[in-house]
Amino acid sequence: MTLALVTMSHSPLLEFVDPPAEVKAQVEVAFEAARAFVKDYDPDLVINIGPDHYNGFFYDIMPPFCIGYEAVAIGDFGTQAGALDVPKELAAELTDYLMHRDIDMTVSLRMEVDHGAVQPMEIIYGDITAKPILPIFVNSVAPPFTPLRRIRQLGEGIGAFVKEHLADKKVLIIGSGGLSHEPPVPQIATATPEVRQSLLGGGRHLTPEARDARQQRVISAAKDFAAGINVVKPLAPEWDRELMRILATGDLSPIDEWSPDEMTEVAGNSSHEVRTWIAAYAALGVVGEYTVDYSFYRPIPEYIAGFGVTIASLK
Ligand SMILES: O=C(O)/C=C/c1cccc(O)c1O
Numbered sequence: 001m002t003l004a005l006v007t008m009s010h011s012p013l014l015e016f017v018d019p020p021a022e023v024k025a026q027v028e029v030a031f032e033a034a035r036a037f038v039k040d041y042d043p044d045l046v047i048n049i050g051p052d053h054y055n056g057f058f059y060d061i062m063p064p065f066c067i068g069y070e071a072v073a074i075g076d077f078g079t080q081a082g083a084l085d086v087p088k089e090l091a092a093e094l095t096d097y098l099m100h101r102d103i104d105m106t107v108s109l110r111m112e113v114d115h116g117a118v119q120p121m122e123i124i125y126g127d128i129t130a131k132p133i134l135p136i137f138v139n140s141v142a143p144p145f146t147p148l149r150r151i152r153q154l155g156e157g158i159g160a161f162v163k164e165h166l167a168d169k170k171v172l173i174i175g176s177g178g179l180s181h182e183p184p185v186p187q188i189a190t191a192t193p194e195v196r197q198s199l200l201g202g203g204r205h206l207t208p209e210a211r212d213a214r215q216q217r218v219i220s221a222a223k224d225f226a227a228g229i230n231v232v233k234p235l236a237p238e239w240d241r242e243l244m245r246i247l248a249t250g251d252l253s254p255i256d257e258w259s260p261d262e263m264t265e266v267a268g269n270s271s272h273e274v275r276t277w278i279a280a281y282a283a284l285g286v287v288g289e290y291t292v293d294y295s296f297y298r299p300i301p302e303y304i305a306g307f308g309v310t311i312a313s314l315k
């Protein structure tokens with residue numbers, strides 16, 4: 001058994017906006033580092049921890065986290081659509097294991113996932129079905145948020161499962177999202193009645209026209225933000241670097257004390273996507289001491305993201 005980790009900011013804007021060539025080149029170097037690492041490691045299984053942006057999960061029922069026994073990517077922002085290759089029985093075993101560790105997993109027998117879940121797989125493999133994958137959703141955009149301690153414990157449970165039940169496998173854990181950012185994903189607290197309906201589930205399975213309108217709003221916000229118009233909260237590079245520093249130490253306990261409200265205040269509504277990174281690092285830390293082999297960070301307004309990529313492996 002072994003476990004390795006890749007965490008990656010995602011941005012649906014990658015193909016829709018144009019940062020300076022030097023920035024694009026740096027991001028491509030980071031993506032290539034992830035590809036090369038994964039190619040060399042050649043995992044048997046991917047455990048994919050990702051958020052959702054009101055495409056698969058809505059306020060009719062919003063779990064803090066959920067595992068998919070089957071999963072279908074909706075293909076937003078031109079990402080690959082279609083069914084993921086989920087080993088259903090293994091997903092059920094992991095659920096059972098976590099339940100017995102007092103992690104009340106929600107299950108979906110047919111989870112719908114968006115760019116937030118699949119973009120790293122697409123970047124790394126060019127195909128979201130390239131490997132068997134256990135898809136785990138972590139709520140990162142819809143308050144109220146579970147305390148970060150619970151996310152760490154979820155990650156630790158996943159790590160313990162890998163250690164005990166996947167002794168003959170090479171496993172890659174992916175955390176997708178973050179870092180500081182506040183793209184124009186609607187908030188229930190400030191929603192108009194129409195948007196509120198959409199967040200309650202009306203936004204599921206949008207018509208192509210409605211999907212296009214939704215995406216154009218985000219693309220145009222990104223262009224404004226890059227032009228220096230503060231349509232969204234500024235990125236918070238210091239906060240991002242501090243998180244990455246803590247993750248690299250192997251001791252995640254300081255993060256337990258972070259309050260969700262303060263995260264939102266300092267690093268933006270979508271900064272909670274770092275929960276995927278925290279869970280992934282907690283899983284790796286349970287399997288053994290680790291080193292961060294590669295780390296990239298740059299705030300990229302065009303992508304509306306404090307943009308980071310890390311790779312970590314066991315010592
Ligand atoms: O509008 C959405 O669905 C999400 C947009 C977005 C923009 C930038 C960074 C991210 O992580 C996003 O999910």
Ligand SMILES: [Fe+2]
Pocket residue numbers: 010051053116177178270273
């Ligand atoms: Fe996102």
